[in-house]
Amino acid sequence: MRLHGKRALVTGGSDGIGLAIAGAFSCEGADVLIVGRDGNKLEAARDMLAREAKDGAAIETLSADLATEAGIDAVVSRVKASGQPLDILVNNAGVAFLVPFETVTEDQFQQSFALNVTAAFFLTQRLLPQVGAGASVINISSYFASKMIPKRPSSLYSLSKGALNSLTKSLAFELGPRGVRVNAIAPGTVDTAMRRKSIVNLPAEAQADLKAYVERSYPLGRIGSPSDIAGMAIHLASDEAAWTSGGIFAVDGGYTAG
């Protein structure tokens, strides 16, 4: 097992990409703490993960809103209270407002930065005392940091994920001398609640256009599933990637190759 004996924290681990990553980690023998806001979703996720976990891997949950300082405090306190080092931190929880530039509100701007940037920044900073040499930080970015889609206005989301990419590279540089690796995964479109929520209000014609665009734009001919992202996360979390840091890894069916 590639993550046997390691301890991982996955933010947004109760659904979508985070849930798939948490499941893949526990199947590789890691103890996993998942964080989300909705306690029912966390419980359902824990039950599912516990059924599949390997080698006695523990699954813990914590309900916290990472867009708030109190939420970050709660996560840091839980990790500290465990008295164990943290080997893997996945900053995955995110929010996407795909709205036209001229309609972006101050509130949407604050929410995006609070979760997509501030939470990753301060959670990583405040957990540093628990993170030792050999640890791996993985930020879940997006292709939207650098590649746009017709009729999918992304100024705010792209800005926040671009900031996360910059944080990834600067932290790889700054934390490398401590033996801490920092990488990002930039998924293409993945079929999750976030994606479904972002298209549900589009007119039927726009949804059909988007579907056709995706089918012709993804060289591998389909959008991703959460498990498509988990393989890269296992690799980056494991000692196989011991000399990999500062990378932004596209996992997108070849979409950004074009």
Ligand SMILES: NC(=O)c1ccc[n+]([C@@H]2O[C@H](COP(=O)([O-])OP(=O)(O)OC[C@H]3O[C@@H](n4cnc5c(N)ncnc54)[C@H](OP(=O)(O)O)[C@@H]3O)[C@@H](O)[C@H]2O)c1
């Ligand atoms: N889906 C895609 O096409 C796609 C593509 C590229 C990148 N990404 C990125 O991948 C990451 C995961 O996206 P996803 O599609 O898997 O999303 P998702 O299915 O909507 O899941 C989001 C997870 O984050 C948690 N969460 C949301 N807001 C939170 C908050 N304020 N505090 C704590 N937890 C919170 C959710 O639980 P609660 O709601 O209970 O809090 C849930 O567990 C995001 O960073 C996203 O930007 C997604």
